[in-house]
Amino acid sequence: MADKKEIIHLPNSELEIMMAIWEAKGPVSRIDIDEKIKEKNWAPTTVLKFLSRLTEKGFLHCDSAASGKKNLYTPLISEEEYLEFESGSVLGKFCGRSVKALVANLYENNTIDDSELDELQKFIENAKKKR
Numbered sequence: 001m002a003d004k005k006e007i008i009h010l011p012n013s014e015l016e017i018m019m020a021i022w023e024a025k026g027p028v029s030r031i032d033i034d035e036k037i038k039e040k041n042w043a044p045t046t047v048l049k050f051l052s053r054l055t056e057k058g059f060l061h062c063d064s065a066a067s068g069k070k071n072l073y074t075p076l077i078s079e080e081e082y083l084e085f086e087s088g089s090v091l092g093k094f095c096g097r098s099v100k101a102l103v104a105n106l107y108e109n110n111t112i113d114d115s116e117l118d119e120l121q122k123f124i125e126n127a128k129k130k131r
Contacts, residue, residue: 005058005077007085016040017050018059022079027063027072 010018020036021028030047037047051073054060061074095101103120106112112120 005081007077007082008057009086009089010054010057010059010082014050014054014057014059017047017054018075018077018082019079021060021073021075027074029070029072031070033073 016037017033020033023036024032030044030051033047033051034042034044051060051062051071055062055073059075059077061076063072063074095105103112103117107117
């Protein structure tokens with residue numbers, strides 16, 4: 001996805017729809033999405049409303065001709081692009097763009113533990129080796 005798209009923060013409900021679509025790794029119908037999020041017990045009209053909003057926001061392309069009667073939805077924003085956007089947003093808003101401040105805050109508030117810090121340290125060491 002070469003050109004920069006306007007990415008905005010999604011409400012949790014719309015993000016859950018996007019996560020189901022990203023997980024599918026291809027065009028999906030509303031019925032496919034319903035299956036992935038069945039524990040939510042959302043009415044089909046609710047899911048359609050979220051899909052419509054996501055299409056309007058530029059997150060999805062809706063193709064109604066592809067499969068006859070049912071619409072197929074394809075992501076226009078990748079999961080990686082959205083994660084990059086949200087990561088920058090969280091760092092900027094809460095930690096002054098400091099990863100150290102973010103990790104320190106998570107640790108001090110018992111959100112992450114020593115084993116997760118060890119995992120993070122291994123990740124950092126491996127990332128440095130790759131450069």
